[in-house]
Amino acid sequence: MxxxxxxxxxxxxxxxxxxxxxxxxxxxxxxxxxxxxxxxxxxxxxxxxxxxxxxxxxxxxxxxxxxxxxxxxxxxxxxxxxxxxxxxxxxxxxxxxxxxxxxxxxxxxxxxxxxxxxxxxxxxxxxxxxxxxxxxxxxxxxxxxxxxxxxxxxxxVRAGRPHVTLKWASSLDGRAAAADGSSRWITGPDARLDVHARRSRVDAIVVGTGTVLTDDPALTARGADGDPFAHQPVPVVIGLRGAPLDRAVWQHPERVREYRTHDVAAVLADLFAAGVRSVYVEGGPTLASAFIEADLVDELVVYLAPALLGGPILALGDLGVASIGEARRLSITSIDLLDADVRIVAHPAPVRVPPTIATTMKETDSVHRNH
Missing domain, CATH: 3.40.140.10 (Cytidine Deaminase, domain 2)
Incomplete structure (x- = not known):
């Protein structure tokens, strides 16, 4: 008892x-x-x-x-x-x-x-x-x-670099903008509010110089009423060209960090040393592709609008994938409807390494000996 x-x-x-x-x-x-x-x-x-x-x-x-x-x-x-x-x-x-x-x-x-x-x-x-x-x-x-x-x-902390969330919004056929370059707004208000809420929970928001020139984003995090959240992510601009001083990003309440480079790994290392532990990468397609190709994306947040655009402006550029066997596979965490839009959250799937002949023979030999 x-x-x-x-x-x-x-x-x-x-x-x-x-x-x-x-x-x-x-x-x-x-x-x-x-x-x-x-x-x-x-x-x-x-x-x-x-x-x-x-x-x-x-x-x-x-x-x-x-x-x-x-x-x-x-x-x-x-x-x-x-x-x-x-x-x-x-x-x-x-x-x-x-x-x-x-x-x-x-x-x-x-x-x-x-x-x-x-x-x-x-x-x-x-x-x-x-x-x-x-x-x-x-x-x-x-x-x-x-x-x-x-x-x-x-x-x-484990990787010694900031956690990277990559976000993009596109039409259902994978276009980030129409043929003339216009992209406001592909998605609806609910999706855009979700983006701002996610911005408010990270240390930094990262874009390429091309996005600054084309879209002129403020890179702030704002609520439904348009007022800024108390915490604002540090704006980071990556690209060999400088961001013109008349762009909205220079009005950001936090100091803009500019990196005249295409080396995204070096940028992350510098941000980590500055105390940044999480970044939200918003593009455009060239920058997004660079992070993916460098295996530096931990999470993807993709907003799909129920629209078809066609044309040449894709959400992603070349990823160095030559055949279907080299596809970068993902594991989907969640799929949600935000009014008419779909939000997909995913992360890179673990790479499955096929067993070598030597490993297979060793395992087979072990089975034989155990029986």
């Missing part, structure tokens, strides 16, 4: 921790999606599984989620022996705030559960610090959900 009771208690705790992690992921989304810091949520549970406090990270220079949650306890004494559930491994370095691992140890918490390992070179190691201090710690809780909630930040 004692063993059965222990198993029942463990099952109940597992449910409580899973529920707390789901809540922590939800809380994390209250923080800014842009910037060098990730969105993190934290829930502190009492001995009976009840929520004692919640917290989330509100941006660079503010308390991290664990410290925010600890500060919201009715009494500091409640932390002793409590269970801490946090989306990202507690950090282990001193930046503008102290290490969360040290704060948890000092508070006397009983155990810590987290979703995903911190990939940062300087900030990782919190789990080891907690374990060394005698605090039981377990990672991998609802890891897939946490990964999706902060995927841009994780991608950036």
């Amino acid at each position: 004692h063993a059965a009771s222990e198993k029942a208690a463990e099952a109940v705790q597992a449910v409580q921790i899973a529920a707390a992690m789901a809540r922590a992921v939800e809380l994390s989304q209250n923080g800014p999606a842009w910037g060098v810091n990730p969105q993190v949520g934290c829930v502190i549970l009492g001995p009976d599984g009840s929520i004692l406090a919640e917290g989330w990270h509100r941006g660079s220079g503010t308390p991290h989620a664990e410290q925010d949650a600890l500060s919201r306890l009715a009494s500091p004494a409640l932390a002793r022996g409590a269970t801490v559930v946090v989306t990202l491994e507690p950090c282990n370095h001193r930046g503008r705030t102290g290490p969360c691992s040290e704060a948890l140890v000092a508070a006397g918490v009983g155990e810590v559960y987290f979703g995903v390992d911190d990939p940062g070179v300087e900030s990782a190691g919190g789990a080891r610090r907690l374990d060394a201090a005698g605090v039981p710690v377990q990672g991998g809780i609802a890891a897939n959900d946490v990964e999706q909630s902060i995927r841009p930040w994780l991608t950036a």
Whole structure:
């Protein structure tokens, strides 16, 4: 009976921790999606599984989620022996705030559960610090959900470059503009509002000089009323030609970053060094194709209008694909209707490498020996 009771208690705790992690992921989304810091949520549970406090990270220079949650306890004494559930491994370095691992140890918490390992070179190691201090710690809780909630930040830190979202709008037959170059507006108001909402969640918006010359975009993020969002992405212009000073982009509230190059990888490296962790590439076709050909696209957001244009102005240019076997395959994340338009969100599909003859022979030999 004692063993059965222990198993029942463990099952109940597992449910409580899973529920707390789901809540922590939800809380994390209250923080800014842009910037060098990730969105993190934290829930502190009492001995009976009840929520004692919640917290989330509100941006660079503010308390991290664990410290925010600890500060919201009715009494500091409640932390002793409590269970801490946090989306990202507690950090282990001193930046503008102290290490969360040290704060948890000092508070006397009983155990810590987290979703995903911190990939940062300087900030990782919190789990080891907690374990060394005698605090039981377990990672991998609802890891897939946490990964999706902060995927841009994780991608950036792991790859050492900003997460890249590539967007374009086209007619159903893949044209970015009519034969005379006109493109306003291919899609309707709902699609355009969705674009602005996505702009407001990234660090930078990237276009080519050709787009600046042809469309004269402001590159700001605006709401349905036309007013700008509080956060504005940094405007980035790539191309050998400079953007004329009479273009709207120069009126942007953030400083324009111009790169007189076609080397998009070098641009991303420089942006990452400047603290940019996510970029939204809006074109045009030449720039979009350059990012795809360089394998530097993490997500695609494509808006398709129910219209046919024909003509030579395609949404993408040459990608170096000579045959169907070289096609760049995608995995579709979602397909949604925005009024009359279709929004498709996708990401590059993992490359499947056919097994070599040597690998096949080795596997066959292993099967034979095991039987």
